[in-house]
Amino acid sequence: MVVKIKNLFKYFDTAPAVNGVSLDIRQGERLVILGHSGCGKTTLLRMIAGFVVPDKGSITIDGLLAAKDGKSVIEPENRQIGMVFQDLALWPHMSVYKNLEFGLAAKKISKNERNERISLILEKVQLSEFSNSFPSNLSGGQQQRVALARAIVMRPKILLMDEPLSNLDYDLNSMLRKEILKLQEETGITMLYVTHDRNEAFSLATRIIVMKHGAIQKIGSVNEIKMFFKY
Amino acid sequence: MSKKLTILITIFLFIVIGLVPVIAMFVKSLFVGGHFSLESYSLLFKSRQQWHLLFNSLFLAGSTTFITVLLGVPLGILFGKTDLPGKKIFIILFVIPLVIPSYILAIAWFYCLGRSGIVSGLFGREIAVVTLNFLFGFSGTLFVLVSICLPVVIIFTITYLRMINPKLEEAAKLSGQWFFVLRKISIPIIAPGIFLSALIVFILALGEFGVPSSLRFDVFPVESFIQFSAFYDFNAATASAMPLGLIILFILVAERLFLRKKTTQMTIAKESILKISLGKAKPFLFIAVCVFTCITVVVPLAILVKKSFVLWAYKEAFIGSIDSIIRSLLYASAGATLIVVFGFFLGYLLEHRTFRFSYAADSIAIFLFALPGTIIGIGLITLWNTRATNFIYASAVIILFGYIAKYTALSTRFMAVTFSQVSRSMEEAAQILEVGWIKRVWGILVPLVRKGLISTWLVVFIFCLRDLDITMIVYPPAHDTLAVRIFTLMANSPEEIIAALCVIMALITLLPLFILGLVTIKRW
Numbered sequence: 001m002v003v004k005i006k007n008l009f010k011y012f013d014t015a016p017a018v019n020g021v022s023l024d025i026r027q028g029e030r031l032v033i034l035g036h037s038g039c040g041k042t043t044l045l046r047m048i049a050g051f052v053v054p055d056k057g058s059i060t061i062d063g064l065l066a067a068k069d070g071k072s073v074i075e076p077e078n079r080q081i082g083m084v085f086q087d088l089a090l091w092p093h094m095s096v097y098k099n100l101e102f103g104l105a106a107k108k109i110s111k112n113e114r115n116e117r118i119s120l121i122l123e124k125v126q127l128s129e130f131s132n133s134f135p136s137n138l139s140g141g142q143q144q145r146v147a148l149a150r151a152i153v154m155r156p157k158i159l160l161m162d163e164p165l166s167n168l169d170y171d172l173n174s175m176l177r178k179e180i181l182k183l184q185e186e187t188g189i190t191m192l193y194v195t196h197d198r199n200e201a202f203s204l205a206t207r208i209i210v211m212k213h214g215a216i217q218k219i220g221s222v223n224e225i226k227m228f229f230k231y
Numbered sequence: 232m233s234k235k236l237t238i239l240i241t242i243f244l245f246i247v248i249g250l251v252p253v254i255a256m257f258v259k260s261l262f263v264g265g266h267f268s269l270e271s272y273s274l275l276f277k278s279r280q281q282w283h284l285l286f287n288s289l290f291l292a293g294s295t296t297f298i299t300v301l302l303g304v305p306l307g308i309l310f311g312k313t314d315l316p317g318k319k320i321f322i323i324l325f326v327i328p329l330v331i332p333s334y335i336l337a338i339a340w341f342y343c344l345g346r347s348g349i350v351s352g353l354f355g356r357e358i359a360v361v362t363l364n365f366l367f368g369f370s371g372t373l374f375v376l377v378s379i380c381l382p383v384v385i386i387f388t389i390t391y392l393r394m395i396n397p398k399l400e401e402a403a404k405l406s407g408q409w410f411f412v413l414r415k416i417s418i419p420i421i422a423p424g425i426f427l428s429a430l431i432v433f434i435l436a437l438g439e440f441g442v443p444s445s446l447r448f449d450v451f452p453v454e455s456f457i458q459f460s461a462f463y464d465f466n467a468a469t470a471s472a473m474p475l476g477l478i479i480l481f482i483l484v485a486e487r488l489f490l491r492k493k494t495t496q497m498t499i500a501k502e503s504i505l506k507i508s509l510g511k512a513k514p515f516l517f518i519a520v521c522v523f524t525c526i527t528v529v530v531p532l533a534i535l536v537k538k539s540f541v542l543w544a545y546k547e548a549f550i551g552s553i554d555s556i557i558r559s560l561l562y563a564s565a566g567a568t569l570i571v572v573f574g575f576f577l578g579y580l581l582e583h584r585t586f587r588f589s590y591a592a593d594s595i596a597i598f599l600f601a602l603p604g605t606i607i608g609i610g611l612i613t614l615w616n617t618r619a620t621n622f623i624y625a626s627a628v629i630i631l632f633g634y635i636a637k638y639t640a641l642s643t644r645f646m647a648v649t650f651s652q653v654s655r656s657m658e659e660a661a662q663i664l665e666v667g668w669i670k671r672v673w674g675i676l677v678p679l680v681r682k683g684l685i686s687t688w689l690v691v692f693i694f695c696l697r698d699l700d701i702t703m704i705v706y707p708p709a710h711d712t713l714a715v716r717i718f719t720l721m722a723n724s725p726e727e728i729i730a731a732l733c734v735i736m737a738l739i740t741l742l743p744l745f746i747l748g749l750v751t752i753k754r755w
Contacts, residue, residue, distance in 0.1 A: 051659055076662045083663045089656035093678040102674060103664025154664050 002027050002158050002190045003048060008057035010043055010214075017043040018054070019214035025158065030184055030191045032201040034225070035211035041194045042086075044211070045160050048192065049083055050076030062157055082151030082189075083160040086167075088143055090135040096122070096146050097131040100153050107154070121149045124183060141172045148183065158190040165200060177203050202226065234668040238585055241576040242592050249599045249636035252610030253476075259613050260469035271470035285474055288450040291369065291443070292436040295376045299384050299432045302377070302523075304425055307388020308413065309516065313507045316517055322385065323748070324528045329382045331740050332697040332714045334441035334721075335733045336375050339531035340366055341445075342538050342726060349534065372448040376439060378527040380432040384425070391424030392417065397505045409507045430486055437475060438603030440700045441718070451475050452603040452700065459609055459704065472606040479601045487594065532737070538730035548731035555716040556735065562627055562712060563695035566634035570691045571684060573635060574642020579676070581643060582650040593643060600640035604700025607636050611705050625707045633701035638694050642687050649683025650676075689747040696740050713739075 003025035010018040018040045025031055033041040046052040048059060050072055058068040061081070066074040091099055097118060104114045122128045125145040135143055144164060151159055161180075165173045181204060184191050195201055201208050201222075208225040210218040218228050263270055275281045306325070310318045328336055343349045344362035351359030365371055395417055403416040418425075440452040451471055459468035509516055539545065549556075580586065581593050599607065611633055615624040623629055657679060661671045677684070699714045706715055717732045 049659070049663060051662075076659070077665045077667065079663075080665070081663055083660065085656040085660060087654055087656055089654060089660040091657060091660070091675060091679070102661060103666055106661075106664065106666035106670050106674075150660070150664070 002062060003192075004058075004060040005044075005048070006058045006060075008044070008047065008054050008059065010040075010047060010052060011055050016040075016214045018047065021057075021211075021214075021216055023209065023216065023219075025190060025192060026207075028188050028190055030181075030193065030204055030206045031209065032193045032195060032205035032207070033209045033211055034195060034198065034201040036196055039211045040214035041196075041211050042162055043214075045162055045192065045194050048158075049081055049160055050074065050079050080154075080157045081160060082154055082156035082158070084144075084147045084151050084162065084164040086162045086164065088135075088147040088164070090143055090146055090150075092135055095132050095134055096127060096138070099135070099146060100150050103150070103154050117153050121153045124186070125149045125179070140168055141176060144168070144176055145179070148180065152183065152187060152189065156189070158192060159184075161191065161193045163195055166195070166197070173200070174203075180204065198229065234585065237668065238576050238580050241573060242580075245573055245577065245592070245635070245639060246595065248632045249607075249639065250595050252614040252632075252636070253599070253602065253606065254610075256469050256606070256610035256613040257473070257476075260466050260473075263466060271466035272473070274467075275470045275473075281471065281474075284449055284451050284454050284471065287369075287448065288437055288452075288475065289478075291372060291376070291448065291450060292433045294373050295380055295436040296429050296433045298373070298377050299380045300425065300429050303381050303384025303428070304388050304418070306381070306520070306523075307385045308392065308417075308507075309520065310385060311389030311392040312417075312504065313509050313516075315509060315513065315520065321520060321524060322382075322389075324524050325382045325385055326744070327528055327532070327737075327741065328379045330693050330697065330744055331737045332441060332699055332717070333375070333379050333439060334445045334699065334718060335535070335737060336378055336531050337371075337442050337445035338717075338721065338729060338733055339535045340371065340375060342730065343531070343534050344371075367447050369448055372443050372446045375442050375446065376436050378531075379442070380435055381527065383432050383435070384428045387424050387428035387431075388421065391421035393504055394424075395420050395504065400505050427486070430482060434479060434482065434601040437478065438601070438605075438700070440603065440605055440703070445721070452605045455603070455605045455609065456704065459605075465609070465613070468609055472603065472609065475603055476606060480598065483594065483598055483601060487590075535730050535733050535737070539727055539734050541727050544725070544727035544731040545735075547725075547728050548735060551728070552713060552716050552732060552735075555711055555713045556739070558627075558710065559696055559713040560739065562630055562634075563692050565627075566631050566638070566695040567688045567692035569631060570635055570638050570642045570695075571646075571688045573639045574646045574687060574691075575680075575684070577639065577643040578646025578648075579650055581647040583655070593640075593647075596640035596643050599636050600638065602637075604633070604637055604698065605704055607633055608701045608704025611636070611701075627707075627710055629705045629707065630702055630710065630712075633705050634695045634698065637698070637701055638691050641694060642691050645687040645690065646680070646683060649680045649687070652683075653679045686747060689743045692743050693740055696743075697736075 005023040008021045035041045053072045059066045100118045309315050344366045350362050403412045443450045444453045455468045455472045458464045580589050661675045
């Protein structure tokens with residue numbers, strides 16, 4: 001088990017955003033959280049990342065208690081998690097290379113290894129020739145790949161993705177979905193993907209969680225969830 | 232160092248530098264000859280003079296606020312919403328009185344309306360008696376304070392007009408003329424912003440020291456200063472400062488309870504704002520604004536330039552005051568840099584609400600900003616005038632502490648707004664990549680908010696440079712700044728030298744404003 005979530009609650013004002021969620025995320029799986037806007041899926045993701053502290057319940061990552069009952073035990077920077085944000089959060093003042101290098105340098109990884117890792121990942125996402133470009137000079141699809149590469153280059157235990165394809169047109173969306181799948185299969189990384197789009201969920205997931213009003217409505221395989229929705 | 236520790240240290244230092252002196256001053260005023268006594272306060276309430284001062288202070292602040300809003304809102308609408316020509320130049324001209332030391336305008340008007348002023352030269356001494364009666368006392372102080380505070384209301388009106396969703400006005404425009412739309416839709420929507428600007432003007436006018444003391448109108452800040460520096464009566468000075476402190480505390484609590492959400496919920500509209508075409512009224516309004524700008528801004532500045540227009544005056548001014556000029560620049564630079572550091576972390580705290588008491592730190596900063604500088608100055612002396620802390624009391628450090636106490640609120644608010652423009656995921660993305668707090672600050676936050684940092688530094692630099700209230704009280708021997716030097720030389724130096732010093736002061740204050748314009752020009 002990479003992540004174990006037990007009876008998690010989060011309240012904003014008095015309304016529960018996450019309402020008693022318990023969940024195990026298994027090694028190497030592609031788990032998709034599916035739900036409408038405001039169902040609590042992003043809050044759940046941000047609690048796993050460590051940006052939001054749960055009011056009740058616990059989160060265990062790789063056997064270590066990360067947060068429990070209103071207290072963050074492990075800070076986000078120490079949870080060994082990679083994340084692709086909805087707005088990508090590419091640092092505009094840094095080139096593609098620098099965006100990828102920043103985290104590695106902070107971790108005091110040697111220059112040679114940094115170069116090696118960055119070259120490898122840029123090759124994987126087909127952006128080798130853009131390493132000196134700045135995010136503003138890249139297309140939407142290229143920016144998505146940089147965000148993905150930046151998350152993976154750190155070799156995290158789990159990759160969190162918060163609706164990263166929601167702002168893209170249909171063609172680019174389906175092309176990038178295939179690339180994400182390919183990359184996940186090549187690296188074997190555990191992936192937790194949040195979306196409101198059923199097609200995206202069905203094409204990416206090995207397992208799907210349907211959330212409603214902050215609680216889990218259904219957990220199952222792609223086929224089980226398709227049946228659930230009578231898809 | 233962790234994020235929480237950095238912010239806690241910042242808050243601790245800010246409280247020690249800013250709030251503790253004010254508390255120490257209050258506590259000390261409760262003891263007479265080592266025994267607890269409310270004598271100073273009972274004298275305060277019994278004295279008719281104190282009630283007279285309270286009335287003067289409130290009446291001056293209230294009148295300034297009323298007239299400023301009455302003039303500033305229409306001017307803000309003209310500059311922010313219409314096709315009036317030369318709007319940007321008008322805005323710049325109106326801002327000048329706010330950024331130069333306040334008493335400079337009072338000096339300029341004295342050179343115009345005084346006994347040996349321009350009016351006296353042109354129309355004879357009899358007329359000068361009338362103009363002098365107007366200038367010295369309530370009317371003159373009110374006139375100068377309105378000129379100084381007007382840009383606050385103008386800028387707030389323009390800014391809040393930019394936040395109106397144009398669709399709301401478009402919908403109203405389908406059923407009425409612009410006057411109707413402004414009266415029924417636009418002004419009610421921006422009313423919280425106008426009210427906030429009125430509060431700021433009220434607080435600025437209530438704590439103003441330079442203009443009332445130059446034009447001899449008795450108000451509390453002047454009384455505190457006199458009690459402290461002329462009669463060395465600490466308890467009387469503190470007691471006269473307390474009513475203002477209480478009034479300001481009351482205003483801030485009211486603002487926090489009733490206005491805070493309404494003024495912070497608005498954001499700049501993404502769509503371009505709807506413009507009003509002035510049509511045939513354009514030339515008349517243009518002439519009216521030109522005349523008004525000339526009276527309030529151009530004429531006093533032109534008088535100063537004319538008065539100083541002799542070479543020897545500038546030579547004498549430079550020779551006699553070069554040390555003060557250099558000190559002004561040095562202290563303002565050091566003050567602005569320290570205040571920006573405080574503002575960076577407190578602004579971050581305010582925007583990200585890292586702790587539950589985020590608003591408390593902001594409230595303290597706002598309270599200190601609103602408090603008259605004379606009170607902060609007396610507080611600083613109370614706390615640091617000991618043998619053990621003489622290195623602070625007898626050096627420029629006490630001036631810097633005064634600047635930090637008074638102006639950190641500005642940098643906190645500016646930086647909070649700047650941080651609100653940066654997506655939180657920018658920092659979170661670094662955090663999740665195992666990048667520590669200090670590296671995130673230097674590698675991500677500082678580069679992303681650098682324009683905001685530069686703008687904040689320049690604004691704070693201007694405020695430190697023009698500061699008179701605090702510096703006048705706390706400056707140690709041989710540490711006077713140019714603002715203080717002009718104020719102390721005013722009574723017994725040739726008018727030409729004072730005018731030359733005022734022009735130099737105005738120029739070195741306006742230079743950063745010019746740079747600020749260049750820095751922010753792309754944003755506008």
